[in-house]
Amino acid sequence: MPNLPLIIVALLVGTTLLDMAVQPRAAKALRSAAGLWVQGLGLLAGFGLVLALCGNPLAAAAAMLMLMAALVLGSNAKHRVLGEPILFSDLALVRALFRHPQFYFTALSRLQLLALVGGALAAPAAMAWLFVPEQAPHLWGLGVLGGALALLTVSLRLPPWCDLAPVPDAAADVARHGLIATIILHWLRWRGSADPPPSTATLPGPANAGLVVIVQCESFADPAELFGDPALALPGLTAARGAAWLHGRLLVSGFGAYTMRTEYGVIFGRDEAALGFRRFDPYLTAAGEASHALPARLARSGWRSLFVHPHDMRFYGRDAILPAAGFDELIGLDRFAPPKAEQGRYVSDAAITDAVLAQIAAATGPTLLHAVTIENHGPWPVDGAAATGSLSTAYLKLVRRGDAMLARLHASLAARAQPALLLFYGDHRPSIPGATSPDGPRHTPFVLLRYGTDGQPIRGDDGPCDLSPAQLHHALIAALTAA
Numbered sequence: 001m002p003n004l005p006l007i008i009v010a011l012l013v014g015t016t017l018l019d020m021a022v023q024p025r026a027a028k029a030l031r032s033a034a035g036l037w038v039q040g041l042g043l044l045a046g047f048g049l050v051l052a053l054c055g056n057p058l059a060a061a062a063a064m065l066m067l068m069a070a071l072v073l074g075s076n077a078k079h080r081v082l083g084e085p086i087l088f089s090d091l092a093l094v095r096a097l098f099r100h101p102q103f104y105f106t107a108l109s110r111l112q113l114l115a116l117v118g119g120a121l122a123a124p125a126a127m128a129w130l131f132v133p134e135q136a137p138h139l140w141g142l143g144v145l146g147g148a149l150a151l152l153t154v155s156l157r158l159p160p161w162c163d164l165a166p167v168p169d170a171a172a173d174v175a176r177h178g179l180i181a182t183i184i185l186h187w188l189r190w191r192g193s194a195d196p197p198p199s200t201a202t203l204p205g206p207a208n209a210g211l212v213v214i215v216q217c218e219s220f221a222d223p224a225e226l227f228g229d230p231a232l233a234l235p236g237l238t239a240a241r242g243a244a245w246l247h248g249r250l251l252v253s254g255f256g257a258y259t260m261r262t263e264y265g266v267i268f269g270r271d272e273a274a275l276g277f278r279r280f281d282p283y284l285t286a287a288g289e290a291s292h293a294l295p296a297r298l299a300r301s302g303w304r305s306l307f308v309h310p311h312d313m314r315f316y317g318r319d320a321i322l323p324a325a326g327f328d329e330l331i332g333l334d335r336f337a338p339p340k341a342e343q344g345r346y347v348s349d350a351a352i353t354d355a356v357l358a359q360i361a362a363a364t365g366p367t368l369l370h371a372v373t374i375e376n377h378g379p380w381p382v383d384g385a386a387a388t389g390s391l392s393t394a395y396l397k398l399v400r401r402g403d404a405m406l407a408r409l410h411a412s413l414a415a416r417a418q419p420a421l422l423l424f425y426g427d428h429r430p431s432i433p434g435a436t437s438p439d440g441p442r443h444t445p446f447v448l449l450r451y452g453t454d455g456q457p458i459r460g461d462d463g464p465c466d467l468s469p470a471q472l473h474h475a476l477i478a479a480l481t482a483a
Helices: 004-019 033-054 057-082 088-099 110-129 135-155 170-177 179-191 235-243 259-268 272-280 286-292 294-299 315-324 349-362 393-416 469-480
Strands: 211-217 246-250 304-308 329-331 367-372 420-426 444-451 465-467
Touching: 004 033, 004 057, 004 179, 033 057, 033 135, 033 170, 033 179, 057 135, 057 179, 088 179, 170 179, 179 272, 211 259, 211 349, 211 393, 211 469, 235 393, 235 444, 246 469, 259 272, 259 286, 259 294, 259 367, 259 420, 259 469, 286 294, 286 315, 294 304, 294 367, 294 469, 304 349, 315 329, 349 367, 349 393, 393 420, 393 444, 420 469, 444 469, 465 469
Parallel strands: 211 367, 211 420, 246 465, 304 329, 304 367
Antiparallel strands: 246 444, 420 444
């Protein structure tokens, strides 16, 4: 194939130019030479695969250029909304993208969305139309694929490539080495991580409460802080802080998404420093860490644990991970009535509160109830009126429903007049373009309430504190076993 070298050179030049548009970018225009080498071999392997399938080198090069353009477009949209480029772990969510597209496509403009969907639909038809029946180009494709993969495999075991990206810093690595190289390098580092030794630990002392209620509230943040207006303070949150055993700021790593990072930290109690490259999506490897989860530890002390979330339990693999982590029952979308048209897209926080209170009433022994809400899921349009500036009344409406859930649970647990714990926190801040930014603070509020035998809250002695989700896991256990 006499034109093959020229086509390959054009492909590598074109994809390098496209990569220069990826955010974040370093001060210099080009990425590192080592990163460009990894990117080039990765794209050559993809080119060889497509060539082996269709036999048309121009079509194979065009397909890789389109793929690179789609990755650049998607990564920049994600960076703008969430403050992170595309990660290797995001590729595990491809199936979820088709099952729940509303979670992902809201960051794109209509024109961008049309281009992506149109390209995805046109690509198979174009490949079939441009298919070359001759055997030689397909064999050339296999050769390019095998050669690129072999060279890439050998390179990554040698310096300097084996020393690239030693720590999980996606922004710095993309700026230095490029998007494709960072995806490949981080995936390799992630694959090399190992499960921790199994845990056989139980609670360190006798439990002083037979009921623990944990609520991870979707996009729950303090609007008084979010929008800089004390008049927007949430009454339920204010009252809970005043009665709390412990409260403060939850130092979540994500912004506007990545619910599973916060959820994992609170359930499993392993901090991101210990997770390494697993931190980007800890649920991908959580099955190997199941013995460390709070429900598993409680089960060894005779507790029953339930997980309540009115959504597809296959999302993040919860349907497999959570039972392995010790949850005895998953109460999912099929256990809730569909929301009415005027109630919005998702099951309401009020309906989840009803479900939690019903399970509390039916409990016959020590019980953990972990609920994850979904009603306050974006997008949240920013008000256009000059009087409100960057305020989003759509967000205020929904976050107040989460606050009403907190107030109702607080009152109900106090009325039981039995020992209990209530932990309520936000999974991440909302991404509201024009009102909030991933470059600003990322913390959310948390309150941990401890109820005595008379149902009255037991106040803690400490003031507000800052905790990571994993530290909150251990703070909950400390409250459960406190004298």
